[in-house]
Amino acid sequence: MTGSLGRRRPNMDTHLPGFAQPLFRGLPVIDDAWAGVRETARKQAFAAREPGPREESWRFTDLGALYRGEFDAILVPPAAVLEVPELPEAGHRLVFVDGHLIPGLSRPAEGGGLEVRPVSGADAHPGDPIPGTLVPASRDLFAALNLARLATAALVHVRRGCAAPAPVHLVFLYSTAAHATFPRVMVRLEPGASCSIVEEHHARTGQAHLCVPVTELELGNGAQLTYTRVLRQGAGGFSLGYCEAVLGREAQLDVCTVSADGRLTRLDLGVRFAGPGARVGLDGLAKVDGNQVADTHSRLIHGAPNCRSRQLHKCVAAGAGRVVFNGAIRVEHGAQQTDAAQQSRSLLLSPRARVDAKPQLEIFADDVKCAHGATVGQLDDEQLFYLRARGLAAPLARELLTYAFAAEVLRRVPVASLRRRLERELLAHTPG
Amino acid sequence: MSAGEVLLEVRGLHASVAGVEILKGLDLRLCAGEVHAIMGPNGSGKSTLSKVLAGHPSYTVSAGEVAFRGIDLLALEPEERARQGLFLGFQYPVEIPGVSNASFLRLAYNTVQAGRGGEELDPLEFDDFVRGRMQLLEMDPGFLDRDVNEGFSGGEKKRNEILQMALLDPLVAILDEADSGLDIDALRIVSKGISALRAQHNAVLLVTHYQRLLDHVVPDFVHVMSEGRIIRTGPRELALELESRGYDWLTGAAAA
Numbered sequence: 001m002t003g004s005l006g007r008r009r010p011n012m013d014t015h016l017p018g019f020a021q022p023l024f025r026g027l028p029v030i031d032d033a034w035a036g037v038r039e040t041a042r043k044q045a046f047a048a049r050e051p052g053p054r055e056e057s058w059r060f061t062d063l064g065a066l067y068r069g070e071f072d073a074i075l076v077p078p079a080a081v082l083e084v085p086e087l088p089e090a091g092h093r094l095v096f097v098d099g100h101l102i103p104g105l106s107r108p109a110e111g112g113g114l115e116v117r118p119v120s121g122a123d124a125h126p127g128d129p130i131p132g133t134l135v136p137a138s139r140d141l142f143a144a145l146n147l148a149r150l151a152t153a154a155l156v157h158v159r160r161g162c163a164a165p166a167p168v169h170l171v172f173l174y175s176t177a178a179h180a181t182f183p184r185v186m187v188r189l190e191p192g193a194s195c196s197i198v199e200e201h202h203a204r205t206g207q208a209h210l211c212v213p214v215t216e217l218e219l220g221n222g223a224q225l226t227y228t229r230v231l232r233q234g235a236g237g238f239s240l241g242y243c244e245a246v247l248g249r250e251a252q253l254d255v256c257t258v259s260a261d262g263r264l265t266r267l268d269l270g271v272r273f274a275g276p277g278a279r280v281g282l283d284g285l286a287k288v289d290g291n292q293v294a295d296t297h298s299r300l301i302h303g304a305p306n307c308r309s310r311q312l313h314k315c316v317a318a319g320a321g322r323v324v325f326n327g328a329i330r331v332e333h334g335a336q337q338t339d340a341a342q343q344s345r346s347l348l349l350s351p352r353a354r355v356d357a358k359p360q361l362e363i364f365a366d367d368v369k370c371a372h373g374a375t376v377g378q379l380d381d382e383q384l385f386y387l388r389a390r391g392l393a394a395p396l397a398r399e400l401l402t403y404a405f406a407a408e409v410l411r412r413v414p415v416a417s418l419r420r421r422l423e424r425e426l427l428a429h430t431p432g
Numbered sequence: 433m434s435a436g437e438v439l440l441e442v443r444g445l446h447a448s449v450a451g452v453e454i455l456k457g458l459d460l461r462l463c464a465g466e467v468h469a470i471m472g473p474n475g476s477g478k479s480t481l482s483k484v485l486a487g488h489p490s491y492t493v494s495a496g497e498v499a500f501r502g503i504d505l506l507a508l509e510p511e512e513r514a515r516q517g518l519f520l521g522f523q524y525p526v527e528i529p530g531v532s533n534a535s536f537l538r539l540a541y542n543t544v545q546a547g548r549g550g551e552e553l554d555p556l557e558f559d560d561f562v563r564g565r566m567q568l569l570e571m572d573p574g575f576l577d578r579d580v581n582e583g584f585s586g587g588e589k590k591r592n593e594i595l596q597m598a599l600l601d602p603l604v605a606i607l608d609e610a611d612s613g614l615d616i617d618a619l620r621i622v623s624k625g626i627s628a629l630r631a632q633h634n635a636v637l638l639v640t641h642y643q644r645l646l647d648h649v650v651p652d653f654v655h656v657m658s659e660g661r662i663i664r665t666g667p668r669e670l671a672l673e674l675e676s677r678g679y680d681w682l683t684g685a686a687a688a
């Protein structure tokens with residue numbers, strides 16, 4: 001921290017925290033359709049304060065280690081050939097390495113009812129979503145950095161009434177130490193469209209690096225989206241992610257997020273019901289070990305009547321790992337007949353592990369059902385004994401019960417091969 | 433009848449839970465080929481005995497010894513006891529949401545098989561095997577796809593315990609109230625499962641409150657437990673006598 005007192009904002013537009021300074025050194029100025037967006041965001045980034053422990057939403061997650069680092073941008077894609085996580089069910093796919101699209105590994109779709117393509121300020125179509133519409137630069141420093149350093153985004157656009165025949169796979173790989181990447185995914189489902197999207201982030205390096213992935217999801221009336229987000233940022237990875245969705249009338253959104261083993265993984269997940277009769281399901285699993293931190297801040301805004309939301313967030317903390325969950329639900333004035341249910345359950349596998357879980361309800365309508373619950377516990381001794389009494393060694397029994405705990409979320413991963421892969425990778429002993 | 437090899441020998445067992453002594457000098461000997469029944473008032477320590485024998489970590493043994501085929505049972509971890517051939521059918525089987533019954537049963541089967549040098553089965557082979565056993569117990573194969581005991585009715589849980597016993601083929605089976613909560617058909621099926629296990633080389637310890645199970649699985653000995661001790665041992669007729677007279681005449685004698 002700069003040592004300033006109170007909420008005073010550094011009053012110079014040249015202020016930028018050290019960790020991000022290399023990002024703007026020698027940055028070429030490109031005059032394209034997104035130049036204005038980038039420039040405004042750059043100004044916002046220079047004016048924004050570093051999120052720190054004095055802000056409520058960062059109270060439990062210490063960014064000190066991130067601020068002590070320095071992260072540069074990778075201006076040309078690395079030549080290394082990386083293993084891409086395959087998804088046999090997937091149809092179209094975009095693969096990015098260190099923020100750069102790798103055409104040889106991608107299978108875009110252009111024209112027709114489904115478009116899956118990279119988009120930049122140089123080749124954006126007039127009807128394409130404008131980056132920053134749902135996660136604007138004004139949000140905070142990291143959101144501003146993402147837009148200021150915006151290069152190529154991934155676009156998924158499904159036209160009115162069309163259904164994507166197979167899951168769309170968006171893969172982001174990270175291979176270079178001490179670099180920063182700012183992926184952006186923009187999804188637009190026109191009324192009545194439907195699609196399943198799997199977004200994966202995998203570090204192929206254990207070294208320190210920074211990733212700020214931003215995803216914007218627009219669902220028109222009656223649109224249906226299944227969005228699965230996997231984060232494996234590696235032992236040195238800092239991931240500060242945002243995902244914002246807005247739902248039209250009677251739209252349906254199912255989000256499943258799974259994160260494991262990043263040094264620091266933060267997800268700000270926002271959903272806004274903008275039309276009546278819509279439905280959302282949020283399932284999350286965060287797993288930490290060692291000194292890892294996983295922080296999920298979700299914010300559901302019931303801005304229209306008759307909408308239903310269901311949320312289940314599960315955390316598994318081993319070692320000296322730390323998990324944070326803050327689940328805000330806001331029911332706005334007039335959002336009658338809202339039905340919102342939120343559950344957070346955390347499993348502590350070690351006495352040094354720690355969890356801070358908190359629901360946060362703001363209700364301004366009177367005819368509302370809003371249920372929430374948070375539990376923090378350890379493995380159940382009676383279950384453990386039952387398994388051991390059937391011959392399972394204690395460590396295996398513990399792993400099996402940890403698996404069982406996570407299974408409730410993993411079973412909701414909508415793509416079978418991904419579900420099996422995650423079970424295999426996250427849980428050493430998966431019963432066959 | 434000629435007594436077989438001594439499988440389980442309990443001598444002067446004292447055990448406590450949460451600082452409260454429950455077992456207060458218990459003696460019991462099970463030989464190969466025998467079926468024993470333990471009856472006794474609620475709270476007399478029957479389940480405590482079962483769990484101490486199976487190695488539940490919440491119980492502390494303060495005195496006494498237990499030999500299982502000549503080896504010190506109390507020195508073994510619960511999983512090791514199971515692999516050596518000890519089986520506990522729980523009075524209250526535990527629900528484990530998130531673990532499918534099929535994977536659990538196969539994991540248990542293969543672990544115990546590996547422990548005794550037997551052949552392990554892959555998922556397909558095991559599926560055939562377990563379905564065969566389920567047929568004998570008139571269990572719907574649908575229970576394989578459900579999670580371990582989750583949402584099972586009381587009787588279904590008990591049947592699942594007997595299924596596990598049938599799969600693991602133990603040397604000593606301790607069945608804690610295998611008959612409680614069963615309807616008439618289920619009682620017949622569970623009894624059939626126990627009788628099918630019964631052989632010259634193994635022994636069964638039935639904890640029960642009622643004579644009706646013992647009509648189907650006729651015991652060689654009936655023990656009465658009270659306040660953490662066996663206070664009377666007799667032939668099968670003792671169970672009939674308990675049914676008509678209750679425990680007062682015995683516990684009164686013990687107190688005297």
Ligand SMILES: Nc1ncnc2c1ncn2[C@@H]1O[C@H](COP(=O)(O)OP(=O)(O)OP(=O)(O)O)[C@@H](O)[C@H]1O
Pocket residue numbers: 449450452454472473474475476477478479480481523
């Ligand atoms: N954790 C505990 N703390 C204190 N007392 C306990 C604990 N667990 C069991 N007990 C007591 O130990 C005694 C014996 O219990 P146990 O379950 O062995 O009885 P039981 O003979 O199996 O009874 P039932 O016929 O009702 O099944 C009871 O009085 C019970 O309350």
Ligand SMILES: [Mg+2]
Pocket residue numbers: 478479480523608
């Ligand atoms: Mg009992």
